[in-house]
Structures are given as C-alpha cells and as structure tokens.
Amino acid sequence: MRILLVEDDSRLAETLEEALTDQLYVVDRAFEAESALEYIKVSDYDLLLLDVMLPELDGISFCQLLRSQGYQMPILMVTARDTVSDKISGLDAGADDYIIKPVDLGELFARIRALLRRGHSSLSPVLEWGNLRLDPSTYEVSYAQTPIHLTPKEYCILELLLRHSHRLLSRRAIIQHIWPTEEKVEEDTVKVHLRSLRLKLKAAGAPNNLIETVHGMGYRLSNTKN
Structure with a gap:
C-alpha cells in the first residue's frame, strides 16, 4: 500500500514516515x-495523510482542489486544531477522517x-x-x-x-509500486x-515456478495453483 505524507514539519514527517515504513507501507x-x-499526478496512492497547516495552500484548500479534480483516494487530515468547526471544515472539504496532534501512532x-x-472493500481481506x-x-x-518469514520488501x-x-x-x-518515488533503485535489485x-x-513446499518469469517482460503468479 502506498501513502503520500504531506507535512511541512520535517521532524514530525520523519517520525511518521519511519513509523509507516515499519508498518510495511x-x-x-x-x-x-x-x-x-x-506526486499525485505521477503515482497512484492508496491514501493521503495531509496536514492542515501547510505553507501557501493550506490542507483544507488542497483537499478541496483534489476532490474538484476527481481524485478519490482516502484523505486523512492531521491537525492541531481540535474544535468541532475545524473538523466539520475538513470533512466538508472532502476529507474522510481526522486525527489530532500530537499523533498517537496506534490510533x-x-x-x-x-x-x-x-x-478496498471489494477485496478479500486475506x-x-x-x-x-x-x-x-x-x-x-x-x-x-507452513509459516514463511519475509523481509518487508519480499x-x-x-x-x-x-x-x-x-x-x-x-x-x-514493481519498483514504482514498492519503493518511494525519490529512491533510486536498479532493476537488478528486484x-x-x-x-x-x-x-x-x-x-x-511451494513449486519452483510459483512465481513465473516471462523473459524480457516481467513476473506473474503461475496458473498452476499447487
């Protein structure tokens, strides 16, 4: 799952990015x-984590802009403002949910x-x-x-x-889906x-060809579901 974090506080942004990466996002x-x-124009995001207090164009106005342009990804707003009117403004702008700073990571x-x-309600949870x-x-x-222990990238x-x-x-x-946009990754890494x-x-116990290589084109799961 790919998340775009929009936050102008570099210290908080680093903390959130590290925590989300640890959760395999x-x-x-x-x-x-x-x-x-x-970023949004060139990548498909499953969720936008959006701070309200941004320089120049604020988060609420940016949310309105995205919705007016047809972007439908879930938007979770992050803000220090906790009044009912602030929450209503964010939700009316098109946000799907709201969380208050200081952010509790579990929440x-x-x-x-x-x-x-x-x-992704149409997708099977498993x-x-x-x-x-x-x-x-x-x-x-x-x-x-049989349990299989994988690294985050695997x-x-x-x-x-x-x-x-x-x-x-x-x-x-695969690189575009799994690695951050600014990270330079060689195809051999895949x-x-x-x-x-x-x-x-x-x-x-899986068969050798469970993940097939189509030479010069890419990878897919084998049609033989053993």
Missing part, C-alpha cells in the same frame, strides 16, 4: 501542496487500516493463491499452513503479485529480492 513525502500534487495506524479497508496465503491485517504469510512484492494475480508485472512496475522470495517459498 510505501511512503512518499511532500512538504507543501504544490509538490504533493506533482493513526487503526484509522489508516479502517480507511484502506473502506477503499489474499490466497492455491496453498499460498497472505493476511494483510497481520502480515502473516504461509504456504500449506512481503510487499508478494502482496503486489497476489493483488494483481492475473497481470504481468515488469521490474519497473531480481535479488525475488530470488530470495522464491527460495523461501520453495523451502515452505
């Missing part, structure tokens, strides 16, 4: 509305999970492909009930393949993570 960070809009994670469930099972709510992965690649199980994903597409992921799947 892919996080891009912008410090004001103009750069945030540029933040719960609100994000709730918004993502709402945004992703399965034959004997392979991935539970996004607990980050648990297993094959034929987990994200496997989740991406499961969510797009009938698509062929190129290395560049090969390294996939090699390790395949070894762990095989050790749990």
Whole structure:
C-alpha cells in the first residue's frame, strides 16, 4: 500500500514516515501542496495523510482542489486544531477522517487500516493463491499452513503479485509500486529480492515456478495453483 505524507514539519514527517515504513507501507513525502500534487499526478496512492497547516495552500484548500479534480483516494487530515468547526471544515472539504496532534501512532495506524479497508472493500481481506496465503491485517504469510518469514520488501512484492494475480508485472512496475518515488533503485535489485522470495517459498513446499518469469517482460503468479 502506498501513502503520500504531506507535512511541512520535517521532524514530525520523519517520525511518521519511519513509523509507516515499519508498518510495511510505501511512503512518499511532500512538504507543501504544490509538490504533493506533482506526486499525485505521477503515482497512484492508496491514501493521503495531509496536514492542515501547510505553507501557501493550506490542507483544507488542497483537499478541496483534489476532490474538484476527481481524485478519490482516502484523505486523512492531521491537525492541531481540535474544535468541532475545524473538523466539520475538513470533512466538508472532502476529507474522510481526522486525527489530532500530537499523533498517537496506534490510533493513526487503526484509522489508516479502517480507511484502506473502506477503499478496498471489494477485496478479500486475506489474499490466497492455491496453498499460498497472505493476511494483510497481520502480515502473516504461509504456504500449506507452513509459516514463511519475509523481509518487508519480499512481503510487499508478494502482496503486489497476489493483488494483481492475473497481470504481468515488469521490474519497473514493481519498483514504482514498492519503493518511494525519490529512491533510486536498479532493476537488478528486484531480481535479488525475488530470488530470495522464491527460495523461501520453495523451502515452505511451494513449486519452483510459483512465481513465473516471462523473459524480457516481467513476473506473474503461475496458473498452476499447487
């Protein structure tokens, strides 16, 4: 899942980015509305975490702008303002939820999970492909009930393949979904993570070709759901 964090307080932004990354979210960070809009134009985000007090264009006005342009991703506003009228202004602008500073990380994670469930209500909460099972709510992965312990990047690649199980994903597409936009990643890095992921799947009893390579094009899950 990819989140855009829009926060002009660099210390708070770093704290939130680190905490969200630890929760296996892919996080891009912008410090004001103009750069945030540029990110949104080139990447698909599952959620926008938006500070109200931004320089130049404030968060409420930016939220209104996004909704007027047809962007429908869930928006969670973050603010030090806690009056009822402030909350009403944010919700009327198109925000889906509101959290007050200082941010409690447990509450933040719960609100994000709730918004993502709402945004992906048509998706099964547990992703399965034959004997392979991935539970996004607990980050648990297993094959034929054998637990598989993955690194964060291995987990994200496997989740991406499961969510797009009938698509062929190129290395560049995987990078764009899983790594932050500003991070420079070579395509060979994807090969390294996939090699390790395949070894762990095989050790749990999965067939060698569970993740297929279509040479020169990309990767997909095998049609043989063993």
